[in-house]
């Protein structure tokens with residue numbers, strides 16, 4: 579299997595739930611993401627908008643690639659011209675740095691690089 583498809587192996591990487599302070603400072607660095615829910619169901623969420631269904635599904639496919647390589651899977655709500663993306667880490671019963679890293683990568687999919 580080529581390394582580009584190799585999922586991250588979390589077995590020997592300790593993960594912890596972020597504190598409220600860490601969550602607030604993480605969100606401040608992420609365009610368009612907000613906090614939703616609480617307790618073990620707390621999540622970060624963003625609605626990505628597109629011109630049509632084709633663009634929406636192209637985004638979903640690119641996001642699936644990120645989810646696979648990170649071995650971290652968002653909840654998705656897919657509509658004609660938008661996709662609501664929610665990350666949380668069920669392994670820690672809250673939010674971890676992986677949620678923020680995946681959210682950063684999701685944003686990068688729709689952000690054009692500086693000229």
Ligand SMILES: C[C@H](O)[C@H](O)[C@H]1CNC2=NC(N)=NC(=O)C2=N1
Pocket residue numbers: 588649650651652665666667668669670
């Ligand atoms: C064993 C496997 O790596 C874990 O269960 C991964 C899979 N994908 C996951 N996805 C999300 N969103 N949260 C997790 O805690 C999580 N854990």
